[in-house]
Amino acid sequence: MKRFSNRRHSGIGSVILDIAIYVVMVFTLLVCLVPFIYMLALSLSDAKAIVNGRVSFWPVGFNLGSYEQIVNYPNFFRAYGNTIFYTVAGTAISLTLTTLFAYPLSKSFLRGQKLFMKLVVFSMFFTGGLIPNYLLISNLGLTGSVWAMLIPFAINQFNLIILVNFFRALPGEIEEAALIDGLNYFGILVRIILPLSTAGLATVGLYTAVFFWNDWFNGLIYLNTSQFPVMLFLRNIVNGTSMVGDAAGFGDKSTIAISIKSAVIITSTLPIIILYPFLQKYFVKGLTVGSVKG
Amino acid sequence: MRAQKPENALSYRQPFGRHFRRYWQLYAMLILPVLYFVLFKYVPMFGNILAFRRYRPAMGPYGTEWVGLRYFQKFMADASFWNAFKNTLVLSLVNLIVNFPVPIIFAIMLNEVRALRFKKLVQTVSYMPRFISTVVVIAILSELLSPSGGLLNRFLQDHFGIAPTYFMNEPQYFRFLYVLTDTWQYTGWTAIIYLAAITGISNDLFEAATIDGATRFQQILYVTIPSILPTIMVMFILNVGRLLSLGFEKVLLMYTPSNSAVSDIIDTLVYRVGLANQNYSYATAIGLFSGVIGVFLVTSSNYFSRKVTGESIY
Numbered sequence: 001m002k003r004f005s006n007r008r009h010s011g012i013g014s015v016i017l018d019i020a021i022y023v024v025m026v027f028t029l030l031v032c033l034v035p036f037i038y039m040l041a042l043s044l045s046d047a048k049a050i051v052n053g054r055v056s057f058w059p060v061g062f063n064l065g066s067y068e069q070i071v072n073y074p075n076f077f078r079a080y081g082n083t084i085f086y087t088v089a090g091t092a093i094s095l096t097l098t099t100l101f102a103y104p105l106s107k108s109f110l111r112g113q114k115l116f117m118k119l120v121v122f123s124m125f126f127t128g129g130l131i132p133n134y135l136l137i138s139n140l141g142l143t144g145s146v147w148a149m150l151i152p153f154a155i156n157q158f159n160l161i162i163l164v165n166f167f168r169a170l171p172g173e174i175e176e177a178a179l180i181d182g183l184n185y186f187g188i189l190v191r192i193i194l195p196l197s198t199a200g201l202a203t204v205g206l207y208t209a210v211f212f213w214n215d216w217f218n219g220l221i222y223l224n225t226s227q228f229p230v231m232l233f234l235r236n237i238v239n240g241t242s243m244v245g246d247a248a249g250f251g252d253k254s255t256i257a258i259s260i261k262s263a264v265i266i267t268s269t270l271p272i273i274i275l276y277p278f279l280q281k282y283f284v285k286g287l288t289v290g291s292v293k294g
Numbered sequence: 295m296r297a298q299k300p301e302n303a304l305s306y307r308q309p310f311g312r313h314f315r316r317y318w319q320l321y322a323m324l325i326l327p328v329l330y331f332v333l334f335k336y337v338p339m340f341g342n343i344l345a346f347r348r349y350r351p352a353m354g355p356y357g358t359e360w361v362g363l364r365y366f367q368k369f370m371a372d373a374s375f376w377n378a379f380k381n382t383l384v385l386s387l388v389n390l391i392v393n394f395p396v397p398i399i400f401a402i403m404l405n406e407v408r409a410l411r412f413k414k415l416v417q418t419v420s421y422m423p424r425f426i427s428t429v430v431v432i433a434i435l436s437e438l439l440s441p442s443g444g445l446l447n448r449f450l451q452d453h454f455g456i457a458p459t460y461f462m463n464e465p466q467y468f469r470f471l472y473v474l475t476d477t478w479q480y481t482g483w484t485a486i487i488y489l490a491a492i493t494g495i496s497n498d499l500f501e502a503a504t505i506d507g508a509t510r511f512q513q514i515l516y517v518t519i520p521s522i523l524p525t526i527m528v529m530f531i532l533n534v535g536r537l538l539s540l541g542f543e544k545v546l547l548m549y550t551p552s553n554s555a556v557s558d559i560i561d562t563l564v565y566r567v568g569l570a571n572q573n574y575s576y577a578t579a580i581g582l583f584s585g586v587i588g589v590f591l592v593t594s595s596n597y598f599s600r601k602v603t604g605e606s607i608y
Binding site (some may be wrong): 013014017021024025028029031033034035036038039044050051056081097098100101103104107109110112114119120123125126127128129131132133134136138139151154155172174184186189213214215216221231232234235238243256258262265268269272273276277280282 | 310313317319320321324325327328329330332333334335336337338339340341342346354355357400402404406407412416418419420421422423425426427428429430432434436437438440443447448466478482509510511541543544547555561564565566569574577578582585588589592593600
């Protein structure tokens, strides 16, 4: 970066500072990555090597046994499929509703726009709380239905504000030209605003997708076992609530559980880890345009 | 709020009939999301009246008769409530003391890294944990700390001869582990805000400091930190406002009967009393109490922030 070119970088103090900084940075890298490497090593290791405590950061007795076991375990597949469904459907519903809300809210000339924004912000700080929300969902008859997973979180106020700010930043002249050309507001939204807003929609869509992918608590309180998402499945394995791969004659159960647990951790986190480097610029974007000021 | 443009101000003076005929489609878009918002955000908010009413099964979500402040008096006299209240406060404060300064220090250090690709790499990797599920974080933690062959216990045993400890189960490690996993998950992410503030500092200040003979360390002390002080203030006040909203899901995942003396916070108490024991009114009262304190903290810290720094969130 050019801005540092004229800063003083000589002298023993500067060298010490650099060494300290690089030590901290390498440490940060290791701390962020090592847990995943350890999980990967455990999931690919032989059960005996795990029992004997020989596995650290490299697989010992490399084998794919634990992955074979979880793939052949019907509950895992079902949970994984459920999570994919919740993520895709939840994100689609959420993006639709959030866009429909954010676009009119970005027009400050609409009557009541300020009031709506205030009500949105207020609902961020004062919420119904666990029990009233739970009673609402069960009184709507949504307990045990996949809608309980999708609908209550369809509009996130923070994401809504990101989109409002994004729409506001678009040049208004294009819209005026489209109005003169005879397009109505629905047409403008679909044909002009949305194509111009891919970056904003990607940011909000990613936050939403990550939320649905990682959600487990709502599954716990609203859903039946067959509808559980993969994160709840993982939580139940870790808790010991459910056992996976009770393959006897393969060392003792607790160690099998370790490699299998690790395999579930890796497989359920893999989509985020793989997509993350390509999409991370969108993740950061939301933080910079998402100031709460309405 | 953004200042209204003159032409908007004009259209505002239009009679509502004309205004509506012109913009009805924008209002039409609002129908579905507003209905949604009322049903799923505001109805539960009003559902809080259950705290003042007796709940009876199958008689609707808003209870059957008024009981006044009975449930509030009940939890005020309940030792487990005060224990949860104390745990919430202690955990929040420890978390604030540790995890408020760490991202600031990290951002300042990261800004001093001159190898650009390395800087980008560290930054990208450091905020990745923010997107990992809490379930996964706690699952990894429990494997790292497992008394049977977990990495830490093996290390302690091999090098120091310490017998394996079940860290996740011991109450004295709970707060430490909660705070540490928060550091791991959120340092990189929060640092982005400070890094943006540092990038916004005028280069002239650094140049002037260099000409005056300031070392890099002095530049950090006398240029970087004072320049981002407003951001630090706003973030601090925001954090105070959010003091009571701990990571409920993480606490619930880390909760075991043996660490419950320190890990039972208000949210887990509400969960246990409400959903496990089905004392809906009682749990709603506790939830409402902490919700009101939360609103008070946010509002007063926001007011304070506006007075002191001129910055506020709404």
